[in-house]
Amino acid sequence: MDSFELYPFSSLFNPVSTLFLCPSIAPVRHLPHLCPFSEFVQTHWKEDSFFGYQCLNGCNPLMLRRVQRVPPNMAVTADMLQPFLSEGSSLEQEMEKGTIFLLDYEVLEGVLSNIINGKQQYLTAPLCLLHCDHQGLLKPIAIQLQQTPGPQNPVFLPSDPEPDWLLAKIWVRCADFQCHQLISHFLRTHLLGEVCCIATLRQLPEIHPLYQVLMPHVQTTLQINIQARTSLLAPGGVFDKSVGCGLEGITVLLQRATERLHYRSLCVPDDLEDRGVAALPNNHYAQDALKLWAALHRFVSHWIDLYYTSDSKVHQDKELQNWIQDIFSEGFLGLTHTGLPQNFKTKTELSKFITVVIFACTALHAAVNFSQLDFNLWMPNCPATMCCPPPQAKGLVTMQDLLSILPDVNATCSVITTLSLLSQPGKNFIPLCQYREEWFRSGAPRELVEALQKELKSISMYIAERNRFLELPYPYLDPENIENSVAI
Structure with missing residues (x-):
């Protein structure tokens, strides 16, 4: 795979630019034109x-989850994984220590x-086990490319021939591309912002305190989503x-x-706790997200304190109750198992939900959108599609075979542009x-904003120093790099 080279034909930031992935005789050691x-x-x-680093700090840091047992549909054994664990330890011991994690792309199963x-393209719904070693490095230790175990669905291991193991990881990254673009990015930021924007315009007058605190964070969502529907997601578009x-x-x-979405997964502290990833070493997304969530939550809580003197005032605000009911019934389709609030009884409940909306439309969007070119520009790291079916046995591919499995040049150009x-x-x-x-x-209100901006400045200085x-x-x-609403 060292035989890949990138050829830029014009500035990458020009909308008519192209970027070609071509075979080269000699490996590329330095590309001065790239960031x-x-x-x-x-x-x-x-x-x-x-590979493990990207599960934490790449453009899709929302998939990784700690597990206490191997998924029953993953055909791995403790003996199979033993060579890739800490010396003298066992799979059971590592799970007890909380060092075994899972990527599960079952949402892709059966998608045409x-x-x-x-040419027919191919998708898989992989399962990938990872281990956090004693040095704090997160590494994949087993990959199964389809959800149903069987003789034609082998489990790939780090000890397999290099082309087999690399190809298995590429399949996982391709699955991650689909989930990142449509779920972590479009659904959890763009569409969530759209739902809340429409409900705000429908249910809250301009003088309502929640209209005032929310609208700066959702006001551009409708325009950008309409553009996405008529271009990127339309016939003839990049998808x-x-x-x-x-x-x-x-x-x-x-x-x-949407059916699998749960309210706790939208709340940063709850999500990181439920997935068991907050304490992982070098989890910069988690560290920064928790700091931002805390700052935004304090601001929102104080804002609500200005206008609601008690919990009963929240409960009695019919415009507010109509607003959340509109979001629940129209945006989340009345799905009660999501745990999304259907009404607000306390200021605490209200503060949490408003923080969810602001964080999703600002910080989360920054994390999953503005990172994607950095990690996806080198296309083999995260291909948008695969041109050949997944392997049904080991030892059948070479490094050169991978070139024919990766996307065509014109498809790569379209995605990268x-x-x-x-x-x-x-x-x-x-x-x-x-x-x-x-x-x-x-x-x-001005005092609250000034206090918030001071706290954000402190966070910015911390991140810059780190x-x-x-x-x-x-x-x-x-x-300083987070936009105040979903505007692109």
């Missing part, structure tokens, strides 16, 4: 430790794959022409993901919580 992130990815993408350039799930898969994936556009800040970029609306300009000492900085949740 440091992309050079780092190109150098390290085959490493197991970098696209046809690109007249239709270049992505493995295609247009038919979009509807299926969004429907399944799109990601280059999506990764640019909006033309009228407004940093996180830099409010311009008149109701923030005086009195107690990043000075990182081989690969994590800048995406620096408040």
